[in-house]
Amino acid sequence: MAGARLPRTSRGWSHRHGIFKALVFIFSSLCAWYSGYLLAELIPDVPLSNTLYSIKSIGERPVLKAPTPKRQKCDHWAPCPPDTYAYRLLSGGGRDKYAKICFEDELLLGEKTGNVGRGINIAVVNYETGKVISTKYFDMYEGDNSGPMAKFIQSAPSKSLLFMVTHDDGSSRLKAEAKDAIEALGSKEIKNMKFRSSWVFVTAKGFELPPEMEREKINHSDQSKNRYSGWPAEIQIEGCIPKGLG
Numbered sequence: 001m002a003g004a005r006l007p008r009t010s011r012g013w014s015h016r017h018g019i020f021k022a023l024v025f026i027f028s029s030l031c032a033w034y035s036g037y038l039l040a041e042l043i044p045d046v047p048l049s050n051t052l053y054s055i056k057s058i059g060e061r062p063v064l065k066a067p068t069p070k071r072q073k074c075d076h077w078a079p080c081p082p083d084t085y086a087y088r089l090l091s092g093g094g095r096d097k098y099a100k101i102c103f104e105d106e107l108l109l110g111e112k113t114g115n116v117g118r119g120i121n122i123a124v125v126n127y128e129t130g131k132v133i134s135t136k137y138f139d140m141y142e143g144d145n146s147g148p149m150a151k152f153i154q155s156a157p158s159k160s161l162l163f164m165v166t167h168d169d170g171s172s173r174l175k176a177e178a179k180d181a182i183e184a185l186g187s188k189e190i191k192n193m194k195f196r197s198s199w200v201f202v203t204a205k206g207f208e209l210p211p212e213m214e215r216e217k218i219n220h221s222d223q224s225k226n227r228y229s230g231w232p233a234e235i236q237i238e239g240c241i242p243k244g245l246g
Contacts, residue, residue, distance in 0.1 A: 074102035080240035085130060085161075088238035091198040091219075092116075092167030094228030099165040101135075108163070109135045118168040120149060125161040127204065127245075133160060141168065146175040153181045158206030161241065166199045168231070189218040196221040198235045207246025213239055 073086035100110040117137040138149040171193040227233040
């Protein structure tokens, strides 16, 4: 019949069903909001571009990167065998690039150690222990230091290694006695030294170094080729000295 009303029980059930649906909706909304909040906290905060790049990179071949080269003693390119000593000699360059002597990764002489100067720089090392005995530089541009240098070289004990490098000028006041003392240790260039020649030399006292080992190098000043105005470019030698010689 038109206009007939629903029974009271039916209206009550519809009312309760509507409330239930509203509660379910509110609960679902709260769950969705909380889930989104947790997800936002768990996902790292990275730019969208990075995320897109990561998705794009899936399936691509991995890029293989070469490992960073391990630093070797005295900055050698390749490591010395375990039964040898590593050394590197570098002459000075101009006025400001000081000479260096490195032995077994220890800077024996250089600007950082504060024991380098104009002239001929020398380091004496105990061959059997690998420990430095003494270092000294002798100014060959001013003062009478050639004689004291000759005595210093001659006083080096047997079974020692001697490393020599120039900085600035090492020849102006270099006298025959000192040249003879260095030549006696095997130098073939000491008597060819000229004004501001760059020179490096490694030798041994009381035993012989391997003949194939690079022991000496020289570079003369040449106005058409000099790197530092009136000075030639610095030079260096490096290598590995076998233990147990002699």
